[in-house]
Amino acid sequence: MTTPRTDRSRWYWLLLIPVAIPLATPLFNAVEPSVFGIPLFYWLQLAFIVLGVTTTTVVYRMTRRGR
Numbered sequence: 001m002t003t004p005r006t007d008r009s010r011w012y013w014l015l016l017i018p019v020a021i022p023l024a025t026p027l028f029n030a031v032e033p034s035v036f037g038i039p040l041f042y043w044l045q046l047a048f049i050v051l052g053v054t055t056t057t058v059v060y061r062m063t064r065r066g067r
Helices: 010-023 040-063
Strands: none
Touching (some): 010 040
C-alpha cells in the first residue's frame, strides 16, 4: 500500500500564470510598440519565456524540502 502524497502547496497555483497569460491573445494582437525594431508579438513571446522561468524558479525554491 502506498502512502498518500503530502506535497500539496499553494505555491503550485503560481504555475498557472505562465500558462494563462499567453492564452490572452488580445494582449499581443498588435504590431506596435516595437522595441529596437522588433514587433510586439516577438518580444512579448520572449517576455513570456522569462515569466515562465521566473515563476518556475520561485515555485521550486519555495516548495523544495529540507534544504
